[in-house]
Amino acid sequence: MSDQNIHVLGKISTAFGIKGWVKVYSYTDPMSNILEYPIWYIRKDGQWKEFKVLQGKTQGKGLVACxxxxxxxDLALSLHQCDIGIPEEQLPELDEDEHYWFQLIGLKVVNTEGVVLGQVKELFDSGGGNQVMTVQPCEGSVDQQQRLLPFVDQYVLEVDLDGGMIQVDWDPDF
Structure with missing residues (x-):
């Protein structure tokens, strides 16, 4: 499998117990959604390898899987910090106004006055359900400043995947 076909949904943090179970850090929302996929692709040493998920469950505030x-x-520890992904075609269909984060990476961010603020480098959850986009400078940017913009309806006005742009209500001086 090539990296372009696989989308990362989480990672293995470490081993859990002595029978080969692994602790899983999930990027899905809710976090347990990663357990809905019966086959995971795990990237180890730069290569994706297919693994069948035999069992998975919540454990404390996290997830574990067999x-x-x-x-x-020892085998579980050998997967320490490896990415967990699935092929794009297995991702659920989204509503028209919804997007996967990976689709937003690289899009230009332009404010309502047409000023290019940069392009999306990453998105992350800052806690408490607040999503933030990291916007880095790109060709045509108003300046060389990196920005953190809340990914909320108040500031994100439109996402145009086909046009490669996100329109925001954001002053470049912020």
Whole structure:
């Protein structure tokens, strides 16, 4: 599988117990949605390898999973910090006004006056359900400043995937 077909939904943080279970850090919302996928692709040493998810469950504030072929602690530890992904065609269909974060990476961010603020470098959850986009300078940017913009309806007015742009109500002096 090529990186272009796989989208990262989380990562394995470490081993859990002695029977090969792994602790999972999920980027999905809710976090348990990652367990809905019966096959995970795990990137180890730059290569994606397919693993069947035998079991998965919440454990404390996180998730743990049992993967086919990973049956002891040493094998589980060998997956430490490896990305978990799935093929794009397995992602659920979204409503018209919804987007996956990976679709927004690289889009130009332009304010209502047509000023280019930069392009989306990443999105992250800042806690409490608040999403933030990191906007880095790009060709045509008003300046070389990196910005953190709240990804909320008050500031994000339109996402145009086909046009490669996000329109925001944001003053470049902020």
């Amino acid at each position: 993967l086919q072929g990973i049956n002891d602690r």
